[in-house]
Amino acid sequence: MCMLNEDDIRGKIVSEDACKKINVTINSETAETMSLYELSRWNSLLEAVEIIDRKEKQVRKPPTNWVKPIAIQKFIDERTPSMLHELAIERNAVGVFVAP
16 A cells, blocks of 8 residues: 655645545445545534534533534535545545645
8 A cells, every 4th residue: 555645645635536436445344335435424424413412512401403404414515525635644545636
């Protein structure tokens, strides 16, 4: 596996199309995979739920119907590019970085 270096990413962005073509194993026992793009969307959803949970605990209110699907969808949409960048670096996905 090729390790990323600063020259691989300097001045480049992550291509969502390239991330949709890269599969990552999410369960080695069942050989279940998903695209890097799908993984970033799921990670963004988990992050949104964690933020909501943390905020609810801070205000110490009893659990209510806090589900705001449009707000969560917007968070996922806005977080996906930076999550893709983080995952691409973490997984040394050199081929997803392209010139803007």
